[in-house]
Amino acid sequence: RKEVEQDPGPFNVPEGATVAFNCTYSNSASQSFFWYRQDCRKEPKLLMSVYSSGNEDGRFTAQLNRASQYISLLIRDSKLSDSATYLCVASGNTPLVFGKGTRLSVIA
Amino acid sequence: SQTIHQWPATLVQPVGSPLSLECTVEGTSNPNLYWYRQAAGRGLQLLFYSVGIGQISSEVPQNLSASRPQDRQFILSSKKLLLSDSGFYLCAWSPSGGETDTQYFGPGTRLTVL
Numbered sequence: 070r071k072e073v074e075q076d077p078g079p080f081n082v083p084e085g086a087t088v089a090f091n092c093t094y095s096n097s098a099s100q101s102f103f104w105y106r107q108d109c110r111k112e113p114k115l116l117m118s119v120y121s122s123g124n125e126d127g128r129f130t131a132q133l134n135r136a137s138q139y140i141s142l143l144i145r146d147s148k149l150s151d152s153a154t155y156l157c158v159a160s161g162n163t164p165l166v167f168g169k170g171t172r173l174s175v176i177a
Numbered sequence: 178s179q180t181i182h183q184w185p186a187t188l189v190q191p192v193g194s195p196l197s198l199e200c201t202v203e204g205t206s207n208p209n210l211y212w213y214r215q216a217a218g219r220g221l222q223l224l225f226y227s228v229g230i231g232q233i234s235s236e237v238p239q240n241l242s243a244s245r246p247q248d249r250q251f252i253l254s255s256k257k258l259l260l261s262d263s264g265f266y267l268c269a270w271s272p273s274g275g276e277t278d279t280q281y282f283g284p285g286t287r288l289t290v291l
Contacts, residue, residue, distance in 0.1 A: 103279060112267055112282035113221070156221070164211070164271070165280055169220035 072096060073168040075157050081174045086147050090171045092157030093139045101160040102133055104142050106153045107170060113156055116142075147175045179204035183268050183283035190290055196241075196255040198286050200268030203249065208270040210251040211280060212243055215265040227251060228273075263290045 075092045082088045094102075102119035117124065119131040119140050130143040140157055152175045157168040180203045190196060202208050212224040223236045225243035233243050240259060244252045251268060265287050269280040 101278065110265075110287070112285050114282070115279050118279065164209070164223070164226055167221040 072161050072166045073157055073159050075155075075168040075171045077169060077171060079172040079174055081176060082147055084147055084149060084175055084177055086175075087143065087145045088147055088173065089144075090142045090155055090157070090173075091139055092141070092168050092171075093137075094157075094159040094161075094166070095138070096159065096161045096166070097138065099159040099161055101165070102131075102140050103158040103165075104129075104131055104140075105156040105158060105167070107156055108153050113167075116155070144173075147173075149175050149177060151175050179208075179270070179281065181268060181270055181281060181283040183266075183286055185286055186284065187287045188289070190258050190288065192260055192290055193257050196253070196258055196262070196288070198253040198266055198268075198288075200251040200253075200283055201249055202270045205249070205270070205272065207248060207273040209273065210245065211269040211271075212251065212253050213267040213269065215267060217264070219264075221267070224253070258290045260290050263288055 073094050104116040105113040106116045107113040117126050117131050119133050121133055123132045128145045132141045154170040154172045156170045158165050182201050209228050211226045213221045215221050225235055227233050227245045230245050241255050265285050267285045268283040271278045271280045
């Protein structure tokens with residue numbers, strides 16, 4: 070079983086749409102969770118940390134469900150510039166375990 | 178503020194040739210350092226990480242090696258490259274003691290082995 074699993078997509082959504090990504094993690098001892106964004110042929114960059122109580126940063130909302138071991142990312146009012154691959158990350162037996170990413174394309 | 182550098186940005190090497198990729202971090206002391214590889218269309222694979230000078234943990238057996246000769250320098254090497262070594266190599270750092278903290282990535286080296 071993969072440690073962090075994500076739907077690879079692609080998710081193709083129109084501008085202004087709301088889109089949600091989910092990811093599951095297998096290590097119940099994981100304590101730290103993050104969402105990273107990776108643009109084509111670039112390095113991953115931290116989008117936001119995920120806290121137990123859930124957290125919001127502008128149009129982005131992250132949620133953690135420890136009982137079900139999943140993490141979600143909600144993007145509201147999608148912009149063309151949101152097109153990227155979104156990586157779900159959980160701490161694990163190695164320092165951090167990265168999912169393979171979910172590709173988002175926002176279309177005009 | 179902290180910055181992380183990697184070079185070269187791109188590299189094309191023949192099979193069987195040696196490899197040396199360098200990563201340096203500025204603006205922090207005793208960082209944790211990581212090497213990842215991302216093959217085309219694949220996820221990030223952790224190759225090595227280091228919590229201090231001379232301390233290297235290997236995650237995947239392969240023909241690659243890593244060294245940390247200075248506090249903020251991390252080097253990835255190979256004596257003989259394979260075709261399967263092609264990929265996007267990323268160096269990252271996290272604060273000292275923060276193995277499960279946020280990692281910050283360098284710009285990466287895109288390696289093509291022919």
